[in-house]
Amino acid sequence: MAAMIARTFKILNRKEVEGIEINYHDKGKISDWALESVKALYNEEIMIGYDGYFKPLDDITRAQGIVILRQFMDM
Numbered sequence: 679m680a681a682m683i684a685r686t687f688k689i690l691n692r693k694e695v696e697g698i699e700i701n702y703h704d705k706g707k708i709s710d711w712a713l714e715s716v717k718a719l720y721n722e723e724i725m726i727g728y729d730g731y732f733k734p735l736d737d738i739t740r741a742q743g744i745v746i747l748r749q750f751m752d753m
Contacts, residue, residue: 679738680725683750684715695721702732709734724749 695717702708708716716732719725725746727733738746 680719681712681715684718702727703730704732707734708732
């Protein structure tokens with residue numbers, strides 16, 4: 679989900695993510711191919727995580743997906 683939203687976000691806004699640090703306790707579990715997307719969404723506070731965790735291996739619920747899309751649309 680992060681990669682799909684961030685790709686769209688990058689096309690629309692051309693944001694750079696170099697130098698952005700993410701502070702998730704489980705950031706080592708985020709796949710290399712998705713890391714740039716996660717950083718972009720973290721920086722824009724679209725996906726902020728859960729009590730310091732990103733939970734990249736968990737499934738996303740419909741409710742979480744709607745919240746993320748809504749936050750993205752409100753930018």
